[in-house]
Amino acid sequence: MSTTDTAFDLVIGIEVHCQLKTNSKLFCPSENAFGAKANTNVSPVNLALPGALPVLNKEAVRMAVMAGLALHCDIREESVFARKNYFYPDLPKGYQISQFDKPYCEHGHLDIQVDGNTKRIGITRIHMEEDAGKLVHQGADSIAGSTHSIVDLNRAGTPLIEIVSEPDIRSAAEARAYVESLKLIVQHIGICDGNMEEGSLRADINISLKPAGSTTFGTRTEVKNVNSFRSIEKAIQVEAKRQKDILLSGGTIIQETRNFDEASQSTTSLRGKEDAHDYRYFPEPDLPPLLLSDAYIANCKAQLPALPEEKIQQYKKDYAFSEHECKVLMGDVAMDAYFRASVSCAKKASPKTIVKWLIGDFNAMLKEQQHTFETIGVTVQRFSDLCDEIESGSISGKIAKSVIEQLFSGDKSVSDIIQSLGGGQISDQSELQRIVEAVLKNNLDVVEKIKAGKTASANFLMGQVMKESKGRAKPDLVRSMILDSVDKI
Amino acid sequence: MTTESALDLAKALKNRDKKAVDVVAACFDGIDRSDNSIQAYVSLMKEQALEQAAQVDKRLDNGDTTSALAGVPIGLKDNLCLAGTRTTCSSKMLEHFVSPYTGTAVQKVLDADLIPVGKLNMDEFAMGSSTETSYMAKTKNPWNLNTVPGGSSGGSAATVAAGQVPLSLGSDTGGSIRQPAAFCGVVGVKPTYGRVSRYGLVAFASSLDQIGPFANTVEDAAALLSIICGHDPHDATSLQQAVPNFSKALTGDVKGLKIAVPKELFGDEISADIKSVTQQALDTYKSLGASYELVSMESFKAALASYYIIAPAEASANLARFDGVRYTHRAEGGDTLHDMMIKTRGEAFGEEVKRRIIMGTFVLSSGYYDAYYLKAQKARTVIKEDFQRVFNDYDVILSPTTPSTAFEFGSKSNPMDMYLNDIATIPANMAGLPAMSIPCGFSSDMPVGLQLVTPILDESTMLNAAYAFQQATEFHLKKADF
Numbered sequence: 001m002s003t004t005d006t007a008f009d010l011v012i013g014i015e016v017h018c019q020l021k022t023n024s025k026l027f028c029p030s031e032n033a034f035g036a037k038a039n040t041n042v043s044p045v046n047l048a049l050p051g052a053l054p055v056l057n058k059e060a061v062r063m064a065v066m067a068g069l070a071l072h073c074d075i076r077e078e079s080v081f082a083r084k085n086y087f088y089p090d091l092p093k094g095y096q097i098s099q100f101d102k103p104y105c106e107h108g109h110l111d112i113q114v115d116g117n118t119k120r121i122g123i124t125r126i127h128m129e130e131d132a133g134k135l136v137h138q139g140a141d142s143i144a145g146s147t148h149s150i151v152d153l154n155r156a157g158t159p160l161i162e163i164v165s166e167p168d169i170r171s172a173a174e175a176r177a178y179v180e181s182l183k184l185i186v187q188h189i190g191i192c193d194g195n196m197e198e199g200s201l202r203a204d205i206n207i208s209l210k211p212a213g214s215t216t217f218g219t220r221t222e223v224k225n226v227n228s229f230r231s232i233e234k235a236i237q238v239e240a241k242r243q244k245d246i247l248l249s250g251g252t253i254i255q256e257t258r259n260f261d262e263a264s265q266s267t268t269s270l271r272g273k274e275d276a277h278d279y280r281y282f283p284e285p286d287l288p289p290l291l292l293s294d295a296y297i298a299n300c301k302a303q304l305p306a307l308p309e310e311k312i313q314q315y316k317k318d319y320a321f322s323e324h325e326c327k328v329l330m331g332d333v334a335m336d337a338y339f340r341a342s343v344s345c346a347k348k349a350s351p352k353t354i355v356k357w358l359i360g361d362f363n364a365m366l367k368e369q370q371h372t373f374e375t376i377g378v379t380v381q382r383f384s385d386l387c388d389e390i391e392s393g394s395i396s397g398k399i400a401k402s403v404i405e406q407l408f409s410g411d412k413s414v415s416d417i418i419q420s421l422g423g424g425q426i427s428d429q430s431e432l433q434r435i436v437e438a439v440l441k442n443n444l445d446v447v448e449k450i451k452a453g454k455t456a457s458a459n460f461l462m463g464q465v466m467k468e469s470k471g472r473a474k475p476d477l478v479r480s481m482i483l484d485s486v487d488k489i
Numbered sequence: 490m491t492t493e494s495a496l497d498l499a500k501a502l503k504n505r506d507k508k509a510v511d512v513v514a515a516c517f518d519g520i521d522r523s524d525n526s527i528q529a530y531v532s533l534m535k536e537q538a539l540e541q542a543a544q545v546d547k548r549l550d551n552g553d554t555t556s557a558l559a560g561v562p563i564g565l566k567d568n569l570c571l572a573g574t575r576t577t578c579s580s581k582m583l584e585h586f587v588s589p590y591t592g593t594a595v596q597k598v599l600d601a602d603l604i605p606v607g608k609l610n611m612d613e614f615a616m617g618s619s620t621e622t623s624y625m626a627k628t629k630n631p632w633n634l635n636t637v638p639g640g641s642s643g644g645s646a647a648t649v650a651a652g653q654v655p656l657s658l659g660s661d662t663g664g665s666i667r668q669p670a671a672f673c674g675v676v677g678v679k680p681t682y683g684r685v686s687r688y689g690l691v692a693f694a695s696s697l698d699q700i701g702p703f704a705n706t707v708e709d710a711a712a713l714l715s716i717i718c719g720h721d722p723h724d725a726t727s728l729q730q731a732v733p734n735f736s737k738a739l740t741g742d743v744k745g746l747k748i749a750v751p752k753e754l755f756g757d758e759i760s761a762d763i764k765s766v767t768q769q770a771l772d773t774y775k776s777l778g779a780s781y782e783l784v785s786m787e788s789f790k791a792a793l794a795s796y797y798i799i800a801p802a803e804a805s806a807n808l809a810r811f812d813g814v815r816y817t818h819r820a821e822g823g824d825t826l827h828d829m830m831i832k833t834r835g836e837a838f839g840e841e842v843k844r845r846i847i848m849g850t851f852v853l854s855s856g857y858y859d860a861y862y863l864k865a866q867k868a869r870t871v872i873k874e875d876f877q878r879v880f881n882d883y884d885v886i887l888s889p890t891t892p893s894t895a896f897e898f899g900s901k902s903n904p905m906d907m908y909l910n911d912i913a914t915i916p917a918n919m920a921g922l923p924a925m926s927i928p929c930g931f932s933s934d935m936p937v938g939l940q941l942v943t944p945i946l947d948e949s950t951m952l953n954a955a956y957a958f959q960q961a962t963e964f965h966l967k968k969a970d971f
Contacts, residue, residue, distance in 0.1 A: 044590050048810040048815075049588070049590065050578070050692075051569075051687075051688065051689040051690050051692065052688070053724050053725065053726075083806050085809060087809065089814045089826065092810060093809065093810050094806065094808075094809020151815075278855045280806075280855075280858075281853075282802060282806070285694075285695035286725060287725050
């Protein structure tokens with residue numbers, strides 16, 4: 001690498017849009033759902049029919065406030081909605097209702113972990129706004145080359161929060177960690193699916209370079225259309241390189257909005273500063289200012305669920321979970337909820353046993369069945385029963401796997417399944433002794449080897465005993481019984 | 490021609506001396522006879538109205554309706570949405586727009602068994618003071634067919650003045666109910682901002698628009714107002730206030746009522762005739778036991794200018810939805826999306842609408858916002874405070890409703906001359922106060938209107954003061970002869 005690699009500092013600020021998973025839209029009772037038939041989740045309000053008026057969704061406000069609290073923000077007592085004016089067919093009113101100079105939420109932060117170090121990223125503000133509809137381009141994948149476009153307003157009016165970071169991020173890895181942490185938080189407090197592919201979480205990235213150590217920021221570009229964590233890193237890398245090449249060759253960066261192209265892994269100019277809209281923001285006269293009392297905010301605070309960072313600390317400290325176990329649970333909110341419910345439900349099983357089986361065989365079977373922890377058919381009760389049986393040693397791991405299979409394929413209780421598999425582990429010593437002796441008698445040559453000191457050959461005899469007992473023998477018990485019996489022969 | 494009051498008509502219907510179907514049929518006969526010359530209507534709804542009348546008759550037969558105005562025909566300004574009927578706002582842009590939903594105020598009218606007979610002509614998107622900016626029709630003033638009916642609710646005023654219907658609804662953003670009521674010699678009420686839901690009223694300037702009634706008498710107006718007011722969960726600016734039965738407030742007693750008369754609305758801008766008629770009105774009040782004093786309300790000087798910043802600013806956004814993409818007119822031959830939108834808006838909006846969109850867009854533009862919009866909002870606060878100060882000492886503010894009587898078609902071709910028509914009416918919109926106009930005399934055989942303004946939510950005092958004047962005079966009994 002040349003020395004010029006260290007000549008610039010990378011400066012990144014990120015705007016994240018999160019769709020709030022309310023039942024209805026931000027300003028009307030239309031259903032807020034992804035994937036419905038085009039233009040069916042609509043009302044006079046989001047069709048922008050003449051005379052229709054917006055009314056603020058209280059649940060959206062609650063969710064937005066939860067996000068603000070989770071990100072340690074100050075919640076404004078009085079915030080103001082504003083009209084952001086521009087013409088586009090996916091924006092039926094010709095203005096987006098957003099918040100401008102008085103957002104409901106400001107001055108927060110998020111601590112991220114990169115390479116084992118904690119870094120604090122400032123949150124400038126969070127504001128509420130409505131999503132636009134969608135243009136469905138016909139005859140091509142994008143607007144380029146299409147013959148015409150169709151407007152689908154199902155998404156119009158979906159509640160969004162826009163979380164704006166300070167330009168505190170210094171690398172692609174930090175950027176990825178920031179968005180990943182945000183995603184976990186909004187998922188764990190139950191306000192957003194965090195699905196980047198479906199667009200329920202979207203990131204716009206502001207990137208600039210400055211001479212290393214300088215306090216003055218360079219000209220930034222905004223990169224849009226970054227639809228995965230991998231793309232976040234890639235987009236930053238290619239855009240930083242593009243800017244660096246320009247600066248090193250004596251050029252200047254133009255302030256503009258750029259599009260990240262997944263296929264070519266490059267950014268291209270969407271519009272320059274001279275094309276930037278004058279949005280003509282002004283206070284939305286159809287909505288009175290939003291007033292949030294101290295009592296309301298305190299109530300939201302009381303309802304705020306445990307944040308991912310707090311859960312991880314608890315799991316490590318109280319349950320001695322590994323980094324991997326924590327990561328898997330945090331990555332799937334529904335799985336984590338299932339885990340926590342199982343811990344409360346189980347009578348004998350330890351959290352460690354529960355997590356081992358949950359993220360292992362149980363999760364594998366769930367995936368095989370093409371289900372998720374949101375659509376799972378196995379009750380927490382049954383899974384905890386299974387873990388209790390495992391913990392008490394009454395079934396082997398092999399049997400446990402068969403039980404899991406049957407839990408997913410039928411509707412039987414754990415004890416019924418174990419019965420149908422021939423009962424639990426054989427703990428009756430005399431029955432086991434009978435099987436062991438029969439096996440030894442049929443394998444006298446092996447017995448001789450063991451006597452001669454080849455104790456590893458006992459494994460073969462163990463396998464035979466397990467086979468005879470249909471897997472119901474307790475392995476450590478069998479091993480000691482074999483060794484004892486060999487000695488007696 | 491009906492000269493009967495709406496309440497008398499409702500009484501006859503209730504007693505079953507009359508049938509709603511006959512009343513409605515007669516109403517359409519009247520419209521057929523007179524509307525060629527008046528041109529108050531944009532659309533008629535004869536079939537629906539007769540069908541609804543038959544149902545109302547059934548309910549009246551069975552005593553199933555408690556409405557004070559059951560069976561009475563009513564006209565609706567064409568910016569009020571009624572499911573299944575055209576709502577054109579008198580614009581080429583919405584010439585073929587049929588609303589799929591019914592607005593709240595109109596629904597209340599239907600629920601009260603009033604019978605909408607048609608949609609009334611107006612200035613395009615309620616922008617104007619003469620109904621001349623309509624794309625749909627040229628409504629005449631029944632008192633003199635060479636003069637305008639006022640605007641923007643010109644059709645709503647003219648139809649009542651012409652005796653076509655006893656009641657109508659209009660909307661008032663800067664005087665659009667009161668000024669045409671004054672020009673046409675009828676009663677017109679703009680309630681407190683937020684009293685009547687705006688859901689289903691096509692927005693002109695959202696922070697100023699209010700729906701209100703037109704009638705021949707104060708009692709009729711009070712009865713209709715009682716029906717259309719009330720909180721609506723579909724309108725976030727609708728007030729959570731109980732609605733009194735305004736009819737019960739009409740005692741006719743104004744002894745001790747303290748009247749303020751703003752000097753600013755009694756100066757050179759007002760024609761001498763109108764000033765003398767207004768002076769007579771004040772004398773009448775004095776004879777009824779009220780007192781009056783001249784006061785100064787200097788903030789009124791800023792009212793017109795700040796109104797013509799705020800209203801167009803809001804309108805520029807409110808009218809952005811008319812872009813050719815969905816339910817509006819769409820121009821042929823645009824090569825790009827941008828072309829299509831520009832052509833559509835260029836050809837389907839009239840001059841006055843375009844003027845205001847441009848003004849509104851300008852005052853909100855980056856670099857001009859503080860100098861215009863923000864300053865206008867400050868002026869608005871000062872106007873509100875000025876009213877509050879006067880209402881500390883007085884019960885009602887009286888003034889002429891308009892500087893002159895109805896003018897001839899085409900005589901106000903300079904927009905500024907037209908805007909000046911609203912100097913007396915605009916301050917009440919800026920402060921969100923209830924205001925109304927009642928007939929108070931004549932100047933060269935043309936009606937003159939008296940404006941009453943009261944504190945926020947105090948429609949009762951205003952209506953009673955108007956009623957007392959009406960009971961002491963006979964101006965409201967004189968009808969247009971055309």
